[in-house]
Amino acid sequence: MMEANPTTLTELEQAREDFIRQWGAMGSAWGINRTMAMIHAALMTNPTPMNTDQIMEMLEISRGNANANLRELVGWGLLRPTAVKGERKDYYEAEKDVWKMFCVITRERKRREIEPAMAVLDDCAARTEKLKGAEAKEFNQMMKDLGEFVSVASSVMDRISRSERSKVVPTALKLFG
Structure with missing residues (x-):
C-alpha cells in the first residue's frame, strides 16, 4: 500500500472543506x-459512514443541531x-449517486x-372566477396563467425524477444547450 503524501492529504482536506462550505451556501439559496x-x-x-459525534466535531455544531438536521436529511431520503x-x-451515509440525489431533491x-x-x-x-371588473378579471387570468405554468413545471419535474438518466440528460442538454 502507498503511504499518503501529507501535502496531498492537506490539499484534499482543504478542497473538501471548501466544497462543504459552498454546498452549505447553495443549500441556503435553495431553501x-x-x-x-x-x-x-x-x-x-x-468515504465511510459517520456518527453524530464525528459530524459535530467536523462542522463544529451542537448535538441538537446535528440531530435535528440528520433527522431531516433522513426524512428527505438523502441519508440513511x-x-x-x-x-x-x-452512523449515517449519504446517497452518492448524483442522479438519485437530484431525483430525491426534486x-x-x-x-x-x-x-x-x-x-x-x-x-x-x-375565488375570483366570477368576480366582475377589469382588475378582478386580470388577477384571475394571472392566477390561471401562473397555475398553468407551475403545473407544466411540476409535470417536467415528475418526468425527470422518474426517468433514467441515460434518456433524460441528453434530451435536456439538447433543449437547453
Whole structure:
C-alpha cells in the first residue's frame, strides 16, 4: 500500500472543506438551512459512514443541531442510518449517486414547494372566477396563467425524477444547450 503524501492529504482536506462550505451556501439559496446542506456534503464526500459525534466535531455544531438536521436529511431520503460492526452509535451515509440525489431533491421540493403553491394559485383562481371588473378579471387570468405554468413545471419535474438518466440528460442538454 502507498503511504499518503501529507501535502496531498492537506490539499484534499482543504478542497473538501471548501466544497462543504459552498454546498452549505447553495443549500441556503435553495431553501434548506446551511447546516443541513453542510452535513449532507460532509457525508456525501466521506468515504465511510459517520456518527453524530464525528459530524459535530467536523462542522463544529451542537448535538441538537446535528440531530435535528440528520433527522431531516433522513426524512428527505438523502441519508440513511447504517450499522457499523462493533459500534452501538448510529452512523449515517449519504446517497452518492448524483442522479438519485437530484431525483430525491426534486421530488421533495415539489412536495414542499410546488404543490402548496399550486393549491394557492388554484384557490385564488377559483375565488375570483366570477368576480366582475377589469382588475378582478386580470388577477384571475394571472392566477390561471401562473397555475398553468407551475403545473407544466411540476409535470417536467415528475418526468425527470422518474426517468433514467441515460434518456433524460441528453434530451435536456439538447433543449437547453
